[in-house]
Amino acid sequence: MKKIAISLIISISICVAIAIIANHYKNTPKNAPVKKIPQRIVTLAPNLTEIAFGLGLGDKIAAVSSDSDYPPAAKQKPTVGSFWQPDLESIIASRPDLVISLWFEQQKAIAESLSRLGIDTIILRIEKIEHLFDAIKKIGDATNCTKQAEELTEKIRKQIEAVRLKCASSKKPRVLWVVQTEPLRIGGRDTFLNELIEIAGGENAVGFTLQKYPQIGTEQLLSCNADVIIQSAMSSENIEAQQKTAELFWAKKNSLPAVKNKNIFVVNADLVQRLGPRLPHGIEIIAACLHPEILEK
């Protein structure tokens, strides 16, 4: 009994001592090195890659995530694992001096491991259009491209405004954005998808919901009177086949104006839902679905 008590006390005190030391070192900043301009940048998501290229940092990008496919130069860069699971060893082997990541748990954990090794990291939360402009500014400040960041932000804002003005009309089509068909889940009012719908001159067919991507039942579906149904493609290949499958799926619910008038569109999520410099282009695609009479398809 005595031995047990002694060993317990010793191990608990070791643990507590280590915890205190760890917290202490977390609070005292290490000798901050002179702020250099990053020359080897690693981006862990496709939209971050597009933003970096958009700021003119193409030469300085050392590696990208494996699903970065735009611009074409990004496909030539070495890869460091996928968007969902970046590979820590490959990132370190690329000798980065700046790593740009998103804020969800897997990428945040990798970013924290990297900053423990002394590599500068930027963790960005990009869930809405305003966040995109903040992110561009942050990346611009960190890479000494503040001017290019402002220009890029202005350009994107102007293009979005142009689309918004073109599509502003008294009649707003009711839009249902379907993110999943089984079970049926739609993009609610408090989402980035809703922002796209509103800029493109539409209105979400479903009113305010508690969840951001709620599952809706057949009753609510039939009573929402959607004029247009937009469906996010599951994968970026074979959009035509997915369009046909979607039309078959919706054919049963022909009391909806969208189905009667055949306004069902499957959109490539890589183009439309990627929060990056190609956002205005994505909004134009949505606008073409909502207002075909105003814009060419």
Place this chain on the structure above:
Amino acid sequence: MAQILTSKKLLHNLTICLLILAVVMCLCTFVGSQRISLLKALKGPGQSPGYNIDYEIFIIRLKRVILAAIVGAALAASGVILQALLRNPLADPYILGISSGAGLGAVIAVLSGITFTFAAGSPMAVFAFCGSILTITLVWYIGKSAAKSQLTSLLLAGVVVNAFFSAVIMFLTSIAKSDQLRTTIYWLMGNLTDKSSPVLIIASVSVIAGITLMFTLCNKLNAMTLGDQEAHALGVNIPRVRLIAFAVSAFITSVAVSLSGLIGFVGLIVPHAVRITFGPDHRQLLPLSAIAGALFLIMADTAARSLFGQEQLPVGVITAIAGGPFFLVLLAKYSRKVSWLK
């Protein structure tokens, strides 16, 4: 064909197994998605980050191998203790509510977005640890308050609490956003990612202390496998041993789960495999299971992170795919040798 365990034999087996563990740990630090050279790595970190890439990658791999060893040892040792306490060959460390308690804690951490951390760990780890400790305390008290056989009511309480918390987890998962969902599922599948050194040291100290403590109880556990009355006649204070063993096993499993998520199979199969090979004496079974668990998880994790280049499989997939057939072979080969299995 009973073999009597002598301390010489125990030390002999223990030393060999520890040597094998050390060799495997060294070898596995050289396997990974990048090639590194040992000579370059040994030159040290250099004055600025990024100076010696080989060293940095080597240290990351070493930390990961140590983490796998700690988690594997904790799960296997805990499996041994629970199989002895519950006298049930199907007992694994998660059977008494730890899996759903830890899962619930992790899901709550992800959904609420709280950023509280302990010793530079992650909020999910802290919440998972608290969740599993609270759940197991709940299960213990429900089991204890039953009038009949404590073991049955403990198992039943564990099953019910598991089911209830799993339902709550399912509900919370259904309202989660897509990336939160992915994070939760990823965590529940079990994974070994890079942790900070303080967390690793605290975990190692806790797990080794826990296993050492349980080792002192092994004589009494041997007696308890004969049955309550026989053990009591041999002078074992059953309620006290049960409480201590249960508490320590729950603690080290919670530490393991908070670090790595729910890695299945290790706690169930490794004790059986060691028991078939070396015999059921707990003084040998416990330390050797801990070492075997560490070995198994190190090799499974090395396979998981290097089979597909930069893609990483969840460790739980490898443990189940590799462990199942291996165990069946072992069972077929040795069941003829060991008479008590019949």
